Amino acid sequence: MLYWNVLIKVQKHNFSPAYLLLEKLGRVYQSDFEDLLLVKVESIPQFLAECDRAFKKDAHLLNLFERIVPVTKTFDFQSQEEFETQAKEIVMDWIPMLADKKFYVRMHRIGFKDRIDRHEEETFLDLVILQELENIGKPGQIGGVDPDMIVAVETVTERAGLACWTRQDLQAYPWLGSGLLVPQ
Missing domain, CATH: 3.30.2130.30 (VC0802-like)
Structure with missing residues (x-):
């Protein structure tokens, strides 16, 4: 069982760049579902802040993702x-x-x-x-x-x-x- 606390739906054909970006933020798991990455991060607030900084620095990074949903429980x-x-x-x-x-x-x-x-x-x-x-x-x-x-x-x-x-x-x-x- 993969233990995750962030679910990431990647836009088609963006799997590799999304994976490379996310592995800087936590442990990334490739799921059994197409274009779905599961991430385990230490801190949801820190993850949110780091993503926000990255997206403000390069807004094109947002095009890699369809959905980013951190969960707390x-x-x-x-x-x-x-x-x-x-x-x-x-x-x-x-x-x-x-x-x-x-x-x-x-x-x-x-x-x-x-x-x-x-x-x-x-x-x-x-x-x-x-x-x-x-x-x-x-x-x-x-x-x-x-x-x-x-x-x-x-x-x-x-x-x-x-x-x-x-x-x-x-x-x-x-x-x-x-x-x-x-x-x-």
Whole structure:
């Protein structure tokens, strides 16, 4: 099993230059999926800052990538039930950040499409968050237009990664948003 905390979808025909750039930032793994690199970095904030510096220095580097999605929590799962249990546990830790906010859950799956339904899991996590926010008296709202927060969920076969990004994160790192806003 590859242990990663950054998922990178490379633009077609840019695999080698993307790999060379990323290996300066962390341990890079070639996945079993076309144009998909998985990276293990020591620090997500440091990774974000180093990528941002590189992209500001040479904006053409952005053309190497289709999506760059760091995640802050990862876990392995073998079933939908196991996925839901672990994902719920993670989002429950983020309830204080989501209080009184407009948010949405965005899931991208690579592999396991016959075992995990993206729409079903997004709805499941949306409802978990809404119910808990209601329970603590800090209701939230699901909203895909100009959200305060995005809960990003990435799966590559039986490994999942989750992150909670703020509007300020997406403004600071606009290249990050492209991986979170567009469903696949």
